[in-house]
Amino acid sequence: MTSTTPHSPQPDPETGAAVKAADRAHVFHSWSAQELIDPLAVAGAEGSYFWDYEGRRYLDFSSGLVFTNIGYQHPKVVAAIQEQAGKLATFAPAFAVESRSEAARLIAGRTPGDLDKIFFTNAGAEAVEHAIRMARLHTGRHKVLSAYRSYHGGTQQTVNVTGDPRRWASDTGQAGVARFWAPFLYRSRFYAENEEQECARALEHLETTIAFEGPATIAAVILESVPGGAGIMVPPPGYLQGVREICDRHGIVFILDEVMAGFGRTGTWFAADLFDVVPDLMTFAKGVNSGYVPLGGVAISAEIAATFARRPYPGGLTYSGHPLACAAAVATIRVMEEEGIVENAARMGAEVLGPGLRELAERHPSVGDVRGVGMFWAVELVRDRATREPLVPYNASGEANAPMAAFAAAAKANGLWPFVNMNRTHVAPPCTATGSELKEGLAALDAALAVADSYTV
Incomplete structure (x- = not known):
C-alpha cells in the first residue's frame, strides 16, 4: 500500500478553543460522565492519521471506533x-x-x-x-x-x-x-x-x-x-x-x-x-x-x-x-x-502486526496475552503473568483504572492513539496501513508498555 501520511498540520489554537467550548456547552457524549471527560478537538484526518488544532498528529490504532478500514478521507x-x-x-x-x-x-x-x-x-x-x-x-x-x-x-x-x-x-x-x-x-x-x-x-x-x-x-x-x-x-x-x-x-x-x-x-x-x-x-x-x-x-x-x-x-x-x-x-x-486492501490487512497482520506484538510481549512483563488476526488484535495487560491478574480490575474506573490511564497517556504522548478497553489495548489500525506506519505504531506502543510494566508485581 502507498503511504497516506499527510503533510504537517498547521496549528490553529483559536479555532480549536471555539470548537472545544461549543462541544462542552452543548454536546452530550455517549458512555460518559459529562463533566469528567475532556474530548480532543480534531482539526483533520488523512489516511492512518488525524491531528488536533495544536498541530499534534496521531497515528490512529483505533480506526475511529474500528470503522475507518480504508483510512480517513479516501x-x-x-x-x-x-x-x-x-x-x-x-x-x-x-x-x-x-x-x-x-x-x-x-x-x-x-x-x-x-x-x-x-x-x-x-x-x-x-x-x-x-x-x-x-x-x-x-x-x-x-x-x-x-x-x-x-x-x-x-x-x-x-x-x-x-x-x-x-x-x-x-x-x-x-x-x-x-x-x-x-x-x-x-x-x-x-x-x-x-x-x-x-x-x-x-x-x-x-x-x-x-x-x-x-x-x-x-x-x-x-x-x-x-x-x-x-x-x-x-x-x-x-x-x-x-x-x-x-x-x-x-x-x-x-x-x-x-x-x-x-x-x-x-x-x-x-x-x-x-x-x-x-x-x-x-x-x-x-x-x-x-x-x-x-x-x-x-x-x-x-x-x-x-x-x-x-x-x-x-x-x-x-x-x-x-x-x-x-x-x-x-x-x-x-x-x-x-487497491487490494483486504489482502493488505491479511499480509500486514501476518508479517508485521502479529510478529511485532509477540516480540513486545517477550520484553514487557505487563503483556499477558497477544491475540488476533489481520488488522484486529488485542494486547491483554496484567499485573502478574503467572496468575494472569488483570492490570486493572474488571470494569475499573477512577483511581482503580489509573494504570491503564497512564498507559494510554503515554501512548498519546508518543503520537499513538490507542483503543483501550478495561485491561486491554486493541490494535486495530486502518486496513490500508503500511508496514512503516505499523512499525511506527509498534515503537510508540513499546514506550507505553514500559509505563504499564511499572505497575506489575
Whole structure:
C-alpha cells in the first residue's frame, strides 16, 4: 500500500478553543460522565492519521471506533459522496435507487453462502435489532441466546443482548435473552488446557444451556464472529461450525454479528470466511463504507427471506439505504478491490502486526496475552503473568483504572492513539496501513508498555 501520511498540520489554537467550548456547552457524549471527560478537538484526518488544532498528529490504532478500514478521507469515496449529493442526495426507502441497488448487489456478492438479500439500516445496533426481529418472526419463538464477553449495540434490545458491563445500567431482565460462555482459552471458563478442549467444552456448554432453556423456546443464537470490543477473541477451529450444527439440529436461527469484524478487518471480506461457516443472518456496518456516511444492514438467507415473500416484514427505517451512504459503500467496496486492501490487512497482520506484538510481549512483563488476526488484535495487560491478574480490575474506573490511564497517556504522548478497553489495548489500525506506519505504531506502543510494566508485581 502507498503511504497516506499527510503533510504537517498547521496549528490553529483559536479555532480549536471555539470548537472545544461549543462541544462542552452543548454536546452530550455517549458512555460518559459529562463533566469528567475532556474530548480532543480534531482539526483533520488523512489516511492512518488525524491531528488536533495544536498541530499534534496521531497515528490512529483505533480506526475511529474500528470503522475507518480504508483510512480517513479516501479521495475516491469522498468524490462518490459528492457526486451522489449532486445527483440525488436523498430518497425514500420504498423506491429502487441506483446507489442502493448497486450497494446491495456488491455486498451480496461478498457475503458467504446464500446471504443474498440485504436489509439496510443506519448502524450496527439497528442491524442487530432487525436480525433478532427477523429470527423471532421466522421461528415463532422469542428467546435469544448470546455470549458473555460480547457487544451488540446500544439500543434497548441490543444492549440487553450484550454480554459486558455496558448492559448493566439498562438491563431489564425481561428482554428474552439468556447467556452462555463462548470459548476464550486465555481466561477459560472450562478449565481447558488447549484449543481442542476449549472448543469441545464450549460446545458442550452451549448444548447444555439450550437443553435447559428449552430448544423450542429459542429463536436465535447470536455471536460476534470474532468478538471485538469485548476482547478480540478469535474462536478456536471448529467452534463456529459446531454452533452451526447445534442450531440446525434444533431449528434455531444462527446470527453472526460482523459489525466490527466485517469488510476486511480480519484479512478476509468477512470473519466468517476464516471459519468456512454460513449463518442464517449476518449483520454488518462500520467497514461497509468506513463510516463515511452511517450505514448498516442485515444479510439474509434464502430461507428467511422466503418467510417474508408474501408476508410483510413489520419493520423499517426512514433512512434505510440512504443514497449517500450507499454511494459511499459502492465506492468503498470498489476501492478495497482495486487497491487490494483486504489482502493488505491479511499480509500486514501476518508479517508485521502479529510478529511485532509477540516480540513486545517477550520484553514487557505487563503483556499477558497477544491475540488476533489481520488488522484486529488485542494486547491483554496484567499485573502478574503467572496468575494472569488483570492490570486493572474488571470494569475499573477512577483511581482503580489509573494504570491503564497512564498507559494510554503515554501512548498519546508518543503520537499513538490507542483503543483501550478495561485491561486491554486493541490494535486495530486502518486496513490500508503500511508496514512503516505499523512499525511506527509498534515503537510508540513499546514506550507505553514500559509505563504499564511499572505497575506489575
